[in-house]
Amino acid sequence: MNTLNEEPKRQQRLGKHWARRTHRVLGVSSVTFIFLISLTGLVLNHADTLKLSTHYISGPVMLGLYGIDAPPVETAFEARGVIFATADNKLFANGQLMADEVEALRGAITKDDVIVLATDNEFFIVTQSAELVERFAPDVSGLTGRLGTDGQLAVADIDSHQFVFDTNSMRLQSLPGITNVTWSQAVTPSQQQVANIAATSLGKTLSWERVLSDLHSGRILPTVGRYLADITAICLLYLCVTGIFLWFRRR
Amino acid sequence: MGSKSLISLVFVVSIALYGALAIAAPGVYQTRTEFLQEALGTEKPDSDVVWMNAELRNVVTKVLGHPPAMLRMRYWYDASRTAWIIDEIGKEKPITLGIVVENQEIQSFSVLQFRESRGWEIRYPFFTNQFAALRLGKSRSMSQDIDGISGATLSVRAATRSANLALVLDEYTKRRTQAAATTR
Numbered sequence: 184m185n186t187l188n189e190e191p192k193r194q195q196r197l198g199k200h201w202a203r204r205t206h207r208v209l210g211v212s213s214v215t216f217i218f219l220i221s222l223t224g225l226v227l228n229h230a231d232t233l234k235l236s237t238h239y240i241s242g243p244v245m246l247g248l249y250g251i252d253a254p255p256v257e258t259a260f261e262a263r264g265v266i267f268a269t270a271d272n273k274l275f276a277n278g279q280l281m282a283d284e285v286e287a288l289r290g291a292i293t294k295d296d297v298i299v300l301a302t303d304n305e306f307f308i309v310t311q312s313a314e315l316v317e318r319f320a321p322d323v324s325g326l327t328g329r330l331g332t333d334g335q336l337a338v339a340d341i342d343s344h345q346f347v348f349d350t351n352s353m354r355l356q357s358l359p360g361i362t363n364v365t366w367s368q369a370v371t372p373s374q375q376q377v378a379n380i381a382a383t384s385l386g387k388t389l390s391w392e393r394v395l396s397d398l399h400s401g402r403i404l405p406t407v408g409r410y411l412a413d414i415t416a417i418c419l420l421y422l423c424v425t426g427i428f429l430w431f432r433r434r
Numbered sequence: 435m436g437s438k439s440l441i442s443l444v445f446v447v448s449i450a451l452y453g454a455l456a457i458a459a460p461g462v463y464q465t466r467t468e469f470l471q472e473a474l475g476t477e478k479p480d481s482d483v484v485w486m487n488a489e490l491r492n493v494v495t496k497v498l499g500h501p502p503a504m505l506r507m508r509y510w511y512d513a514s515r516t517a518w519i520i521d522e523i524g525k526e527k528p529i530t531l532g533i534v535v536e537n538q539e540i541q542s543f544s545v546l547q548f549r550e551s552r553g554w555e556i557r558y559p560f561f562t563n564q565f566a567a568l569r570l571g572k573s574r575s576m577s578q579d580i581d582g583i584s585g586a587t588l589s590v591r592a593a594t595r596s597a598n599l600a601l602v603l604d605e606y607t608k609r610r611t612q613a614a615a616t617t618r
Contacts, residue, residue: 231587236525282503284528284549316505317483322467352481353508 200432206425209418216415223399227392235392241385248403251388253381259372260291262298265313266372267291269302271384276313278372278379280387290330290367292337294350299337301330301348306339308350319353331366338364460548463557466519469532469546470510473517479510484603493574497598498522507603515541516607518600524553524589531593533565533600538608540565540597553589561590570601 230236240246254271261267267288268275274285286303293299297316300307303326308316325342332338337348338361345364346355372380397403401412464472471477483506486494494502503521510517515536521528530547533540543565545557555561564580571577576598582590 310505314505315503317508318504319508320466322465354478 200429202425202428202432206422206429210422213415213418213422216411217419220399220412220415223395227395227399230392230395235395236390238391239387240389240391240394241382245394246385246389249389251385253377254384256372256377256380258288259370260288260300260367261370262291262293262300262367263311265291265298265309265311266370266376267298267300267309268372268376268380270380271388273384274300274302274307275376275380275383276309278376278383279313280383281309281313281315282307282318286326289327290339292330292332292367294332294337297350299330299348299350301327301339303327306348306353308353317353321353321355323355329366331364333361333364336361340366460550460554462547464532464544464546466532466546469519469544470517473532473534473542474510474512474515479512479517481508481510482607483508484606490606493602494599497574497602498595509603509607511607516600516604518603519546520596520599522592522596522599524550524592526550529553529556529589529592529596531596533597535600535604538601538605539567539569540601542566543593543597545593548589550589553583553586555583555586556589556593561593565593565597568597568601570598570605574598574602576601 226233226235256268256270259266259268265276266278267281268278269285269288272283272285273280274282274288286305289301289303291298291300296311298309298311298313300309305318305320307318310316323341323346325344327339327341328343329340330337331340336358337350338358339346339348339355341355344357345359345361347358347361348355394403397408401408401410401415404411467477470479484490485506486502486504491502508519515534518533518535520531520533522531523529527549529545529549532542532544532546534542543562545554545562548554548557561581561583564578569577576594580590580594580597
């Protein structure tokens with residue numbers, strides 16, 4: 184009988200215990216953060232399967248949050264009415280992405296029925312409809328400074344030495360003394376093309392994996408986010424400790 | 435162990451770890467000229483191209499899981515071998531691979547350039563040796579499975595796709611040569 188009377192009192196004491204009260208308050212208040220961390224963690228665990236690194240966010244709000252601006256157009260050249268430009272290590276043809284991992288463009292010329300492009304360290308053969316036929320990085324020391332033509336040959340100026348570029352074998356041959364070379368001149372792309380380049384480039388800048396990873400770690404919000412993540416982690420640890428403590432007390 | 439000995443040990447281990455990481459870092463492991471010299475015994479071997487016609491484009495798209503990036507693929511060859519340099523994206527950046535095929539079997543497989551921060555372990559022989567003597571199996575896939583590397587899944591997949599592509603294109607060039615010889 185005595186025991187029966189004491190049990191509700193014990194429960195009442197336990198209910199008022201500081202550990203239970205703080206456990207309850209912290210548990211309820213950290214629900215949102217725990218839910219966010221668990222959900223993003225789950226999704227990130229399957230990032231490869233879900234192809235999160237190759238799916239991108241292009242919304243202006245998110246890009247603004249990350250301070251990502253449109254990349255400037257480095258250089259642009261025109262051939263057969265197509266404007267070729269490099270920006271953010273990408274090659275664009277009339278504002279459309281053509282190739283990744285590209286250095287600055289140094290010239291664009293027409294040779295026979297194709298267009299030849301030269302970057303610092305590569306040559307590109309492109310059709311008149313701006314389809315990439317082949318790209319090739321010759322093993323030469325030095326960077327291409329200019330690309331031109333004497334009307335028949337594609338001539339590259341590499342460290343002030345003239346080379347002829349064979350578009351079939353994709354080989355460079357040192358051939359000094361070529362005269363009447365018309366060097367490709369840089370042009371300024373239209374505003375519409377710059378806008379297209381910006382849209383295409385920005386569209387492949389911020390991956391879902393990066394955003395979810397930052398959400399998971401709290402880095403999505405500068406400074407504050409990290410502290411919020413720290414507080415959530417401390418809350419979780421506290422909930423673990425007080426949970427075990429209360430479980431033992433009840434027994 | 436005295437404190438001086440402990441400090442020395444930590445210093446030596448740190449230097450060794452740093453050295454190991456520096457060696458393993460992404461970068462150019464072999465230039466194209468070096469690869470061709472090793473593969474075909476000359477710096478400037480004969481080269482030819484394979485044009486991606488509609489039929490081949492479908493096959494390549496099936497092998498790679500995406501359409502080919504270029505309209506033609508260059509390869510180098512001698513009397514019995516073909517050498518292929520293939521750029522294939524692992525996670526975000528292309529991995530440059532050099533593959534030599536002889537008698538429809540992979541003779542050598544090497545990573546020429548790795549640009550990403552993770553997955554460079556595929557350059558080591560414990561991985562690349564798996565490709566030796568592999569050939570095309572059923573439905574133009576590889577004759578044997580390739581063991582993966584933990585943490586380098588996407589690089590392993592890119593390497594496997596590239597090896598498969600080299601075998602498919604080598605087979606195509608052989609058929610093309612035979613057809614040309616028959617026509618003559």
